[in-house]
Every structure is written in structure tokens, then in C-alpha cells.
Amino acid sequence: MPSDLASSSPTPEPSRFAGLLPSDPTITMLGALIAGAVIIFGALTPSRFLSGDTLRAIAFQMPELGILSLAMMVPLMSGGLNLAIISTANLSALVMAAILTRLIQPATPPSIIAAVIVLALLAGLLTSLVIGFLTGVIVAFFGVHPILVTLGTMTLVKGTAVLATSGTVIGGFPPAILFLGNGTLFGIPVSMILFILCATIVAVILSYAPFGVSIRLIGSNERATRYSGVPTEWVLVGVYVVSSLLCWVAALVMMARFNSASAGYAESYLLVTILSAVLGGVDPFGGFGRVLGLFLSLVLLQVISTGFNLLGFSPYLTAAIWGATMILAIVIAVVRDRWITRLWPVKAN
Amino acid sequence: MPKYLSAALRRHDIQIGIIIAVMATFFSTLSPGFLTLGNLMDLLENYSVMAIMATGLLVVLISGGIDISFEAIAAVSQFLVATILVRFGGNWLSAFALAGLFGGLLGVVNALLIYYLGAISVIVTISTMTFYFSILMFVTQGRSIYDLPNWFTSNISFLSIPFPVMVAAIALLLTLFLLSQLPIGRQIYGLGGNPEAAKRMGCNIVGLQCFAYGYSGFMAAIAGIVQAHRVEEVVPYALIGRELDVLAAVVLGGASLSGGIGTVSGTVLGILLLAVLQNGLTLLGVSSYSFGLVTGLVILVSVTATAYAAKRQRMRSVRHAI
Numbered sequence: 040m041p042s043d044l045a046s047s048s049p050t051p052e053p054s055r056f057a058g059l060l061p062s063d064p065t066i067t068m069l070g071a072l073i074a075g076a077v078i079i080f081g082a083l084t085p086s087r088f089l090s091g092d093t094l095r096a097i098a099f100q101m102p103e104l105g106i107l108s109l110a111m112m113v114p115l116m117s118g119g120l121n122l123a124i125i126s127t128a129n130l131s132a133l134v135m136a137a138i139l140t141r142l143i144q145p146a147t148p149p150s151i152i153a154a155v156i157v158l159a160l161l162a163g164l165l166t167s168l169v170i171g172f173l174t175g176v177i178v179a180f181f182g183v184h185p186i187l188v189t190l191g192t193m194t195l196v197k198g199t200a201v202l203a204t205s206g207t208v209i210g211g212f213p214p215a216i217l218f219l220g221n222g223t224l225f226g227i228p229v230s231m232i233l234f235i236l237c238a239t240i241v242a243v244i245l246s247y248a249p250f251g252v253s254i255r256l257i258g259s260n261e262r263a264t265r266y267s268g269v270p271t272e273w274v275l276v277g278v279y280v281v282s283s284l285l286c287w288v289a290a291l292v293m294m295a296r297f298n299s300a301s302a303g304y305a306e307s308y309l310l311v312t313i314l315s316a317v318l319g320g321v322d323p324f325g326g327f328g329r330v331l332g333l334f335l336s337l338v339l340l341q342v343i344s345t346g347f348n349l350l351g352f353s354p355y356l357t358a359a360i361w362g363a364t365m366i367l368a369i370v371i372a373v374v375r376d377r378w379i380t381r382l383w384p385v386k387a388n
Numbered sequence: 389m390p391k392y393l394s395a396a397l398r399r400h401d402i403q404i405g406i407i408i409a410v411m412a413t414f415f416s417t418l419s420p421g422f423l424t425l426g427n428l429m430d431l432l433e434n435y436s437v438m439a440i441m442a443t444g445l446l447v448v449l450i451s452g453g454i455d456i457s458f459e460a461i462a463a464v465s466q467f468l469v470a471t472i473l474v475r476f477g478g479n480w481l482s483a484f485a486l487a488g489l490f491g492g493l494l495g496v497v498n499a500l501l502i503y504y505l506g507a508i509s510v511i512v513t514i515s516t517m518t519f520y521f522s523i524l525m526f527v528t529q530g531r532s533i534y535d536l537p538n539w540f541t542s543n544i545s546f547l548s549i550p551f552p553v554m555v556a557a558i559a560l561l562l563t564l565f566l567l568s569q570l571p572i573g574r575q576i577y578g579l580g581g582n583p584e585a586a587k588r589m590g591c592n593i594v595g596l597q598c599f600a601y602g603y604s605g606f607m608a609a610i611a612g613i614v615q616a617h618r619v620e621e622v623v624p625y626a627l628i629g630r631e632l633d634v635l636a637a638v639v640l641g642g643a644s645l646s647g648g649i650g651t652v653s654g655t656v657l658g659i660l661l662l663a664v665l666q667n668g669l670t671l672l673g674v675s676s677y678s679f680g681l682v683t684g685l686v687i688l689v690s691v692t693a694t695a696y697a698a699k700r701q702r703m704r705s706v707r708h709a710i
Contacts, residue, residue, distance in 0.1 A: 122632070177688070183695040184645050190632055191688035198680025205677055306629070310456070310514045323508045355525035362519030366512070369505045 065320030068371055069335035072364075073342060080346035087349050097341045098227065102234035102292050104308055104315065105337050109241050110285035111312040112333055116245065117278045118258040118325025119178060119185035124286050125309045126197040127170050132290035132300035133200050135163040136209040143213060152213055164287050170196055171283025175276030200302035210299030220295025230292045237288055242330035244281075254278055258325025314361065315340055318368050339364070400642040400694065404657040408664055415668030422671050429550060435663045436556035437615045439656070441634050442641075443563040444495075444607030446655050449638060450567070451600040452580035452647025453509035456631050457498060457517035461605045462612035463627045464524050465490040469613060470533045470622040473540060483540065487609035494520060495605020499597040517631075524624050533622040541620040552614045559607060564652040566603075576600055580647025636687050637662055642694070661686065 080088045087093070107124055114121040138159040143152055170192060177188045222229045245251035253274045256264040265271045294300045313323075319336035321328030340361055347357045416423040441458055448455040465487045473483060494516075501512045544551040567573040578586040579596050587593055616622050641658025643650030665686065666679050 177692055181692050181696050182699045183691050186645055187639055187691040187695075188688070190636055190639075191684050191691060193632070193684070194636070194680055194687055195684025198678065198682070198684050202675070202677045202681050205675075310518065313511065313514055314518070317511050323511055353526050353529070355522045357522075359519050359522035359526060362515045362517070362522065365515040366501065366505075366519070369501075369507045369512070373505050373507075 063320070063329065063332070064375055065332045065372075066329070066335060068368070068375070069319070069332060069339055072368075073335065073339045076339060076342045076346060080342070080349070084346075084349050088346060093345055093349070095228075096345055097338070098231045100344075101337055101341050102228070102230035103289060103296065103305065104311065104340075105234045105334070106237055106285055106289040106292060107305070107308055108312040108315045108319075108333055108337060109237055109330070110282045110289065112316045112319075112321055112328065112330070113241065113245075113254065113282045113285070114185060114278055115313075115316050115321050115323060116258050116325055116328055117254045117275060118261065119275070119278065120189060120313070121174070121279065121282045122186065122189040122309065123170065123174065123193040123196055124282065124289075124312065125305050126193045126200065126302075127167055127283050127286040128290040128293060129300065129302055129304055130170070130196050130200045131163040131166045131287050132294040132304075133204060133209060133302065134166045135159040135290065136212070136294055136300035138162055139212050139216065140209055152215075156213065156215055160291075163290060164284070167283040167287035167290070168280060171280040171286075172276065174283070175279035178279060179272040179275035197302060204302055206302065208299045208301040210297075212294065212298055216291075217295050217298060219291055220293075220297075230296070233288060233292060237285060238330050238334060241281075241285075245330065250274065250277060255326050258322070258327070260326075311340075311361065314365050318365055401651065401654050401657060404641065404654070404661055404690075408657065408660050411661075411664050411668060415664070415671065419668070419671040422668060427667070427671070429548070429553070431663050431667045432553045432556075433550045433618075434667075435659050436550075436552035437611045437618070438630075438634055438637060439556040439659050440559045440611035440614060441608050442638050442655050442659060443559045443652070444604035445634055446638050446641075446643055446650050446652065447563065447567070447576060448509075448600050448604045449643045449645065450580045450647060450650045451576045451596065452583060453502065453597070453600065454635075454645065455495075455498065455513050455601060455604045456510060457494075457513040457520060458604050458608035458634075459627045459629070459631045460517040460521040460524070461491050461494045462608040462615070463624055464494065464520050465605075465609035466612035466616050466622050466627070467524060467528060467533070467624060469609075470536060470616060473537055474533060474535055477537065479539070483613055484610060487613045488606045491605040491607070491609025491612070492602045493605070495602040495608075496598045498605070499594070499599075499601035502601070503594045503597050521628055528624045530624055532624070536616065536620060536622070540617060552618055555610065555614050559610065560652055560656060563607075567652060572596070572599060577648055580649070582648070633662075636683070640687065640690050 077088075107128065110124045110128075111121060136159075139155065142155045142158075147155070174188055174192050177183055178185050219229050219233065224232060243251075245255065253264065253269045253271070254277075256267075256269065257271055257274060261271055290300075293304060297304065315336045316328070316333055317323055318339070319328070319334070320332035343360055343364065344354070344357045347360065348354070412422070421427055441462065444458060445455055468490050469483055469487045472478065472486060478486075498509075498513055498516055501507065501516070502509050505512065546554060567576070575586065575591045575596055576599070578589065579591060579593065579600075583593070586596075612627060615627060619626070637658040638650070638655050639645070639658070640661055641651070641654035641656070643654065662683060665682060669679065669682065670676065
């Protein structure tokens with residue numbers, strides 16, 4: 040029963056047909072969904088939706104969720120998951136916030152302020168690196184399921200942040216930091232530039248660098264990758280270090296936007312990052328996915344939330360629509376794959 | 389082979405049991421208040437809601453899936469049942485029956501989506517969690533229900549065992565009976581252990597999945613009712629956000645995320661481990677802010693030790709084979 044065997048193997052369909060179709064079907068689908076959403080919202084609120092304000096709102100809201108989604112995407116590509124991204128970002132932000140607020144007084148000269156900022160950035164970076172390295176080592180060398188490890192690190196890291204701050208908020212940063220969250224460069228928000236920079240780097244690494252290719256290979260078949268001479272353990276450590284580094288960038292953007300840091304910010308984003316990555320075509324079993332898809336899925340989610348916001352709907356309804364969009368995207372993918380197999384029957388390999 | 393497997397499982401149970409016993413001894417020597425009947429009953433009552441939810445999640449984990457949406461299901465069912473009780477009145481039987489019905493249905497929706505879309509369970513249940521919970525918040529606008537009937541909120545106890553503990557005990561016994569005595573329980577283990585083999589054995593996969601996720605929704609809704617009884621109000625967002633705590637407790641009890649492995653006794657021990665730890669620390673006067681840190685450490689050490697032992701076991705058997 041070859042058809043049975045074929046259906047039981049977890050080979051994702053899109054990659055196999057990527058060459059046959061005009062372009063990546065996930066990208067096509069997301070593009071169509073975005074176009075549909077823009078047309079609907081544009082028709083409902085023509086004067087306000089199709090304006091520069093909408094674009095600006097989207098550009099300011101996207102980076103946070105976007106960078107965190109990238110931090111989730113890299114482990115997903117390796118067949119893992121990082122549940123600790125939010126807590127890592129928060130702890131890293133708290134470390135930076137503590138240094139900035141303790142060492143900078145109103146009378147501090149600018150040169151010292153610059154030095155303190157550099158020190159704070161390095162401390163935050165180090166915090167993220169340590170968390171990512173430990174997570175990676177436990178995942179890679181002890182063979183513990185990433186969900187379990189990061190469930191533990193998430194609880195531990197958040198616990199550390201809560202214990203250190205007693206649940207309070209640390210705020211009040213120098214203008215240089217705030218610029219990252221609220222400033223613009225040539226009319227583009229700095230946070231958006233940071234996000235696009237991160238996205239480009241991750242895309243280049245995943246597509247061209249040996250490290251990135253190894254990540255995708257591990258996501259497809261870890262054992263085969265190891266037997267072909269790739270040091271899979273160290274690649275996995277690298278995956279979680281990169282994920283944590285992205286959390287550090289997200290921490291910077293978050294603390295700049297809120298002008299404060301706390302142990303409990305952005306927690307509702309955790310599951311949304313998985314949602315946006317998978318909606319963007321990242322295979323939750325690992326191995327397949329493109330940064331462009333993730334980017335488009337984030338645009339789609341932001342268009343929906345901005346549109347509903349303009350229509351005066353409750354943010355909860357927006358979240359419900361996000362959940363429904365995810366299910367809808369899976370349905371479309373299933374129907375699409377069924378049609379593709381009907382139009383281009385493929386022999387089981 | 390099953391004998392060997394069950395022996396290995398028992399060893400994990402015993403390990404956790406020993407850790408709990410050591411901790412309990414430690415806490416009772418340092419704080420005389422720990423080993424009193426009153427404190428132990430408080431401890432059990434505090435963790436009864438978690439235990440009821442854990443039974444449902446355990447069944448889903450054994451079937452090879454994962455359910456993130458159960459807290460949202462509990463919140464939705466809790467709200468629906470409370471609304472009906474306030475408007476039309478009722479009794480405990482109708483409260484539980486309605487909750488079980490709503491919870492079970494929402495769980496079956498999960499199962500059908502997972503089966504017919506062929507999607508991974510964690511993604512589907514994250515989506516449905518977002519969907520169920522946001523719709524609930526949209527409908528209620530975050531408003532709570534305070535005017536619950538008197539019979540619902542008044543304290544009930546039997547032989548000085550509080551009502552939540554009784555419900556938790558019944559839920560655990562029911563799950564134990566289901567998993568160890570009924571054919572469907574064995575089939576769920578089979579489905580989690582090797583889905584392809586279970587299919588070829590003639591198991592009704594979609595039926596089993598509907599049962600597992602429906603059971604999870606059912607138990608979550610029951611837990612929602614018990615929670616509403618305890619706090620004497622229904623707050624839409626009170627339950628949400630603790631999904632991963634329950635998952636941690638079940639996993640500490642030895643259930644495997646890849647399916648086919650897990651026991652009720654292990655789950656009880658996993659919850660007891662967290663309960664004794666947090667209760668003991670409170671009695672020692674340690675700030676509640678440190679719970680997260682300690683719990684995280686326990687989870688990390690426990691899962692790492694378990695996985696490391698399994699890895700060494702595998703290596704040894706490979707060496708034997710060579």
C-alpha cells in the first residue's frame with residue numbers, strides 16, 4: 040500500500056512542489072490573504088485604513104512581535120521550540136534597565152552615560168547568551184525534549200526576574216535607548232529597521248551559511264545529519280544561542296517602547312509567535328520555512344489587528360480572528376495540497 | 389518487554405516518591421506546622437483543581453498529542469455554566485453535567501481539527517485556545533459573575549475532606565480505571581506508542597482522539613466548576629495562563645511528550661512534588677517570589693536527569709547489541 044506509506048511520512052508537501060508552481064504556495068496564499076484583508080478593510084473604512092497612519096501604526100507594532108517570532112522560528116526550523124523567549128527578553132531587559140537606572144543620575148556627564156549604555160548592552164547580551172547556551176547544552180548533550188527544557192528555563196528565568204524585582208517595574212531610560220523604540224530614521228521607525236536587519240541576517244544564515252543549512256538538515260533528520268559529519272550538538276547549541284540573541288534585540292526594542300522593563304511584559308506574545316511562524320509556513324516539525332513567509336504572516340496579523348481596531352472592534356475579537364486565521368490557513372494548506380496531488384500526481388519516493 | 393517497561397516506570401515513580409518523602413521530612417523538622425492534618429488538607433485543596441486538569445492532559449499526552457487549550461475550555465465552560473445557574477437555577481448534578489458537556493464538546497472540536505486537518509496538536513490547540521479565550525473575553529468584556537447561588541459557594545465536606553479534594557480523588561480514580569482497566573485506555577496507550585501500528589490493529593483513530601481531547605475538555609470543565617466553587621466567583625481570565633504549570637506537573641510525573649508513556653500515580657506524585665515544595669517554602673517564610681525560580685530548577689533537573697538516564701540506558705543496550 041504505497042499510498043498509505045506516503046501519507047504517513049511527515050514530508051511536507053510545499054517543498055516538493057516548489058519547483059512546479061509559479062512560486063512558493065505559502066507565499067502566494069499569504070499574499071492573497073493580505074490582499075483580501077486590505078481590500079475588505081479598505082472598502083469598509085476607505086478614508087482611514089488606506090492612509091499613512093495605518094502604515095505607521097503597523098510599522099511601530101510589528102517589530103516587537105516580529106523579532107520575538109524570529110527567535111521562535113530558528114528553534115522551530117531545527118525541529119525544536121523555545122518557550123523561554125519572552126522570559127529571556129524580560130530578564131535581559133531588566134538587567135539592562137537596572138544598570139541604566141542605577142548608574143545614570145541627572146548630573147551624569149554624557150561621556151559616562153555612553154559608557155554606561157555600552158556596559159548595559161553588554162550585560163544584557165551576556166545574560167541572553169548564558170541562557171541560550173545553557174538551554175542549548177541541555178537540549179543537545181542530554182537529549183531532553185526542547186519543550187521540556189525551555190518550559191524549565193522559562194519558569195526559572197521568569198522566577199529569577201520576579202525574585203530580583205519583587206514584581207516591580209524598572210523604568211526611566213536615557214534618550215539614546217528610547218530612540219530605538221520611538222525614533223525614526225528617514226521616516227522609518229528605528230525598531231522596524233532593527234527588525235528588518237535581524238530578519239535579513241536570519242534569512243541569509245538559514246539559506247546560505249553552513250550553520251543555517253545544518254539547522255534545516257537537523258530539522259529534517261537529525262540522525263542522518265549527524266552521520267553525515269555535522270556536529271549536530273554544537274549546531275543545536277548555536278540554535279538556542281541565536282534565539283536568545285534575538286531575544287536580546289527584542290528586549291532592547293521592548294524596553295525602549297515602554298520606557299520600562301518588568302518580569303511580566305509581553306507574555307501573551309509567547310503562543311502568538313508560534314502561531315505567526317507556523318502561519319508563515321514554518322514546518323512545526325522542523326526543516327522547512329522561510330523568513331519571507333514569517334514576514335508576510337506578521338504583516339497579515341498586523342493588517343487584521345489594525346483594521347479591526349479602526350472598525351472599533353475589541354482587541355479580544357482581533358485575537359479570536361488571529362486564532363481563526365491560523366485554522367483557516369491550515370485548512371487552505373490541506374485543500375491546496377489535496378488539489379496539487381490531484382493535478383500533479385507524484386510517485387511515493 | 390511490558391514487564392521491563394513497567395518496572396522502569398515504577399522506578400521513576402519511586403524516585404519522585406523518595407524526593408517527596410525527603411522534602412517532607414526536611415520541611416517537617418524545620419517547621420512543625422507542615423505535618424499537621426490542617427496544613428496537609430489545605431495543600432491538597434489548593435492543588436485539587438490542578439490535579440483534575442492534569443488527569444485530562446495526561447490522557448492526551450499518552451495518546452501522543454498535547455492540549456494547550458484546556459484552561460481556555462475550563463474558563464468558557466465555567467462561564468456558560470455559571471450563567472445558566474444564575475438564570476435558571478440548578479443543582480450540583482446539573483452543574484457538573486452541563487460543564488462536562490460543554491468541555492467535552494470543545495475538546496472534541498480540537499480532536500476533529502487535528503484529525504481532519506492532519507495538523508500538529510500543539511498548533512491546533514494553541515489556535516483554539518486563542519479563539520475560545522478571546523471569544524469569551526469579547527462576550528464577557530472581562531466582567532466577573534459574583535452572584536452565584538448559595539448552594540454552589542457554600543462549603544461542603546465529608547469526613548472533614550473538602551469537596552474539591554473529593555472531586556479530585558474521583559477524577560484521579562476514574563482516570564486510573566479508564567487507563568488501566570478499560571480497552572479504550574489500552575488503545576490510547578497503543579495510539580501514543582505507535583500510531584501506525586494502532587491503525588493497523590484496527591483501532592478507530594479519530595474516535596480515540598475525540599475521546600482523549602474530549603476527556604481533557606471534560607476534566608478541564610469539571611476543574612473550572614470546582615475552582616469557581618472555591619473562589620466563589622467566576623472571573624473570565626482567572627484560569628488562563630497556567631497551562632504550562634499543569635504540563636510541568638504531568639511531565640514531572642513521568643509522562644512522555646512523545647506519547648505512550650504516563651501513569652496516574654506518576655501524575656499525582658508530580659503534583660505532590662510541586663505542592664510540597666511550594667507549601668514547605670511558604671511555611672519556612674521564604675518569599676513567594678522565589679517559587680518560580682525553585683520550580684524552574686526542579687523541572688530542569690528532573691527532566692535532564694530522566695533524559696540522561698534514558699540516554700545512558702540506550703547506549704548500554706547499543707553496546708550490548710554490538
